[in-house]
Structure formats: C-alpha cells, structure tokens
Amino acid sequence: MDLTALLLSRIQFGSTIAFHIIFPSFSIGLAAWLTVLEALHLWTGRPVHRAVFEFWLKIFGIAFGLGVVSGIVMAFQFGTNWSELARMSGPIQGPLLSYETFTAFTLEASFFGVLLFGRSRVPPWFYLFSTAMVALGTTLSAFWIMANNSWMQVPVGYVIENGRFVPNDWFKINLSPVLWVRFPHMVLAAYLTGAFCAAATGAWYMLRGIFAVEARIMLRMGLYLAAVLLPVQGLFGHLNGEYVVHHQPSKMAAIEARWHDEKPASEVLFAWPDVENRRNLFAITLPPPLGSLIDSDSLSAGEVGLESIPPENWPPVVIPFFSFRIMVGCWLVMLLVAWVGSYLIHKGRIEQNRLLLWATFLSFPLPFISILSGWVTAEVGRQPWVVYGVLRTADALTPFLTARTVEISLAVYCVVYSFIFAFGIFYIYRLLRAGPEGRLVLPPAAAVPNRPMSVVDEDRLTPAARHVSAGE
C-alpha cells in the first residue's frame, strides 16, 4: 500500500487517540466507583471501604495523569494534520472542545487536589462531595467529547457559509438524539471498565489467597454492578444501531456485510467479506426477517445494501464488520462471567470456584478491547467522511502536508508514547500486584493538587510517617 500523508495522518490520529481513550475510560469508571466507596465508607463506617478507596485512588492517579498527558496531543492534532477540518468546523468543534478543557480544568483538577491531600483538612461530607465532583468532571469531559464526535457522525444545527460550518442552533447540537444515545453508551462502557478491573483484581487476590476482605468487596461490587449494567449497555448498543440505520446507511451495510438491498433482510453472523466480488465467503447467515428485526425492530423493513451506495462512499468494509463482532463478542463473554459470577456470589460459592475466579481475572482486558473495537466501528465505519455526508476525510487533510513529515511525527509519537506508557502501565501493574498493603496509608503530604501521580510516591514517606499511618 502506498503510504500517503493522508493514510499516515489517519494512522497517527487513530493510534494516538486509541492510546488516549484507554485512560479516560478507565478513570471515568474509577471516579464513579470511588464515589460509591466513599459514600459506603461514610454510611457504614467500615474501615475496609476506606482501604479499598485509598488503594484505587492510587491507580486512579496514574490513569488520570496519563490521560491528561495524552489528551494534550489531541488538542493540537486537529490543527496540525487536519487543518482544513479545523478551519471549516472550528466554529462548532472548537467551542465544544473548549468547554471540555474548561470544565476539566475546574472540576477535575481542583477537586482532585482535595482528594489527594484534603482528607484531614476538610469535613467528611466535603470530601465525599469532592469525590463526586471529580466523577462529575470526568463525566462532563466525556459529554463534550461525545458532543463533538456525534456532530461529526451526524452533523446538525449548522449552515454552510463561505466554506465553513456556521452553528445556528446550539440546542440541536447539544441535545441531538444521536448524542444522547452515544454518550450513555460511552459512560456505561467506562463504568463496565471500572467494574471489571475491580472484579478482576479481587479475583486475582482470591486466587493468591491474600487480602480476603478487600478482595471480596471488589469482586462483589464489580460483578454485581456489571451484571446489572451489561443488559442496559446492550439496550444502548441497540439504540446506537438505530441511529446508524437512520443516518449512516453505508456504515450499517458494512457492519452487516450486506451487499444487496433486502426486504425483509437476513443477518450475517460470521463471514469473510469479499469486497472485490461483493459477496461473503464462509458466511453463516440467519434467515430473514432476523436482519430487519435486529436493525429496525421490524419483521418487514427493507435494509440498504452496499450496492445501492456509490463505491466511492463505502467504508473499508472488513474493518467495521470485524470490529463490531469483536465488540459484541466481548460483551457476551462479559455478560456470561458477570451473571454466573453474581449467581455464585449470591449462593456464597464463588470463593471455591477457581474456574470462575480465573475467568473473572482474565476478563480484565475485555472492556478495553470492546471500547477500542466499538470506536473503530464508529470511526472507520464513518469513512470516507470525516463529517458524515458533508466533508471527506481526504479533503480535511492539511493540504501541503507531505508523507515524510507525517512519517517523522508518527515515529516520534510511537517512541515517546511506548516509552512513557510502558512505564506507566508497568507501574499500575506493580501497584495492583502489591495490593492495598499499607492499610489506611495516608496520602503523602508531598502529593499536590496538580500532580495526580504523586499520590503513589509511597517511597517518599519516611519510616516514621509510614508507622504512624499504619497504626491508625
């Protein structure tokens, strides 16, 4: 394949944003989970909730920090690589992303400082309030990002004047029905990420026979929450499918590998889409009207096939087809683990069931994989458009950008990211492995509001401080 500036820019944007999304999706879920833990701690007064809280706060610190660092790059890339998009859609995307930055700065950064070293300085209710504000801040950030992306998926509330998108109805943009099914879908995904990470960590400790009390809490809360949220997520996933059917027929046809118009439609479960010959190889297909039922909640609805869309408007069919199935597959496995696990917890038998503990432990990558594959479905499926139906990705590129320039930047990002993230992830792993060891360790006073990651600098505590806090 010829490596053009366009393709390289897409690879660069895709990989830097894929790296970025891992951390916010983790920290949105964790922030909500921390709020629940702190509320439980206040309500029940059990020290174990406090111990679990302090433990996950450290993990949150690193995930939050890495999310901030990798997010700064995103704020610049629209201008550097996609300057035509930035110029045309700036009047809409710019204000949405500026709201994201402003809310993130005030809610997340300032209240996070209280979380790190305000425990002894503020009343308990205010500490809980601050935790909730951090959770609200991360959720609001997600809202603005989804508002921005949803506008690119289904642009509304604008007119085109002098070659740029001029917003004429901000209510339409911020209250778009598309946004309001996609935003919950993302938040639920983040909560599921938090739930599965907590449950997997609990299962890990149980398998190793350590931290029994904490492990039970993590496992119970994680699996129960996941068992409830997964069906809701399924519902929102389905609602997302509906907007795709209505607004993005080319994406839907690619996801379903549907080549011809069908009425009522069949449903391809698995296949290898053969784009050249416009057919599916090795297909396992459910008969009509199941396709119509799944896509349009109808027994007789007609579904659009790729052949009635000009080929120059097709997305790369294979990628959304498989990424969608990976996402749904992960969801099914998570549903199985969460339901069986919850049943066993209910019966009080989970601690003896090593098979399920292993399954829970090993399922921790699943929410991450499904978030990434879901985003790949949404973004690759939108191609060849960057703003669906209005602006092509190829026309959004910085016009004078050369392949050599993007090769350089891609190489720099790859080196820097793999270097710092490998270290960050290794550090999260070390923390998780060590567990909530120094029970009720006070955050070191050296931790400060704008240094989220410093909360984990336990080695900076002097032995005396360690002793005092351990004895609390």
Place this chain on the structure above:
Amino acid sequence: MIMFWVAILAVSILLYVLLDGFDLGIGILFGLTRDETRRHAMLSAVAPIWDGNETWLVVAGVVLWGAFPVVYATLFSAFYLPLLLMLAGLILRGVAFEYRYKTERMRGVWDAGFAGGSLVAAFMQGLTVGALVEELPIANGHYTGGEFGWFSPFAVLCGVGLCLGYALLGACWLVRKCEGDVREDAYRLIPYLSVALLAFLVVVFVYALAGNLRVVHRWLERPYLFVFPAISIVAAVVAAASVRRRRDGVPYYMVALIFAAAFGTLAISFWPYMIPFSITIEEAAAPYSSPYFMFWGEGLFVFPLMLLYTAISYTVFRGKVRPTADHY
C-alpha cells in the same frame, strides 16, 4: 464579543509565558547541575504548580480554535514540526516529575528527558514567535511555506533567546523559592543570563533593522510603543539592585514585567493582525454564534473560576520550599 475572546486569549498566553516560562527555565537550569540535593530542591520549587501552568497552553489552544479557527488551522499546520517537538518535549518533562522518583536505575534517563524536554519546548516556542515576527509566507489566507517555511536564522535566534529568557525567569523563581546552594547558584547565574539576554536583544534589534522587517515600521508609526522598552529598563534596574541586595522576592516580578512588556510590544505592533501581517482579528473570527456560545458558559463563569483557582494554588504554595518539610 470577539474582543472579549481576544482579551481571554491574550491573558491565557501571557499567563502561560510567565508561569510555564519559569517552569521550563528551571528545567533548562536543571541540566546544569548533577547534584541530587540541588535537583530535588529545584523540582520542589515547581512541582506543585507545573501542571496547572501548562494547562494555560491548552486553554489558549482551544480558545484559538473556538473563536479564531482560521488562525488555529493556519498556524498549527504551518508549525507542524516545531509543535510536534514542543509536545514531545512537554510530555517527557511532564512525566519526569513523577517517574524519576519511582526508580533509581532509570533516573538518569528521566532527568535527561526533563532537561532536554524543557530546552526543546522553550526553543520551539521562541522559534515560532520569531517566525511570526518575520512573517510566514501566506497567500489568500493559506500558508504556502511548506514543511520548513518557518525556518530562518532569525527564528533560530529567537529560539535561543527565549531559552535564555526562560532560564532567567527560572533563576529568579529559584531565588524566590529556594534557600542555600540553589539560591546562591541562581544568584550567580542571573547576571550572566541577563547579559546574554541583553546581547540577544541587541542582535535581534539590529537584525530587524537590517532586514527591514515590517514590525520595525510599526514601531516608528506608533511611537507610544516605546513606553514598553522604558518600562523594561526601569524593571531591569530594579531587578539589578534587588539582586545585589539579595532581595529574594523582587527579581522574578521584575523579569516577569519585562516579559509582559515584550508581550505587549509584540501584541500591539501586530494589531489588528492575528497572523502578522496577513490575517486580521476580524478575518480570523468565528461566526458570532460560536464566541457567543462560549461566552455564556466558560467565558463568564468558568474562566474567572480558573483565575481564582490559580491564585489560590499559588497562595497555598507561597513562601520558601523547605526540602525537609516536603516529606511529611
């Protein structure tokens, strides 16, 4: 409405330069010493606030995009490689604050990233300002210079100059926040850095005159601009006196005043252009509904809160950094 966002943008950029300036400057000075006690003290002088300082860069970036999309698109794409290196530098120096304490073996690597990243980021910022002063090749509102259109000896000179300037700001901050060896070292460095910066300013001025840059005409057309150099001279004199008398608190404010004066000079000599001398504020502005939407939420409520929050965090961390107190 659009003037409101011009003001917000100016405040954000100025705050960024004054705050992240000393922070990057300390990163540059950090590379000059190998002594762990000194290094730790230098880091402690900025550790609580560096992240907040950098936020102003992102704020300036998104305000630019929302209110002046043409400028955002034109400048960011024109400065592709400088911005890339600046971001890489900022990332490396940012993670070093945390990572260097997690490891003994790798500490050298993160320290090198901290000093090198700060230097590169400062240099790239100076270079972009230099390229703007010299004017980017722009035709019909589109950048036409190609991937190295920003490169010129003058731009490189400005890059070096800003490194010196930031280092001076950094030294003044160290004097203000530290005690003992670090403070003494910083006091010794200040005269050298000041002389080097002065020499740089002379060279830039001569270059600007010789190159017949349009900015120079602006200065002649608008003689009131000379109020800024006058302020700078007064500030420099006060700074010199305070350094001699070892008045720790004063030099940073004086050098900050010089920076503010330089910022004012540039801003007013560019006026009404946002990209000198091809795109005006008027031409760059987003349609009315964009800045309007931004005003009623983030402009009116969130921005003042951000200023307040910045002020509070500087109040909380005021006074000298005491290395021992840091551990409890």
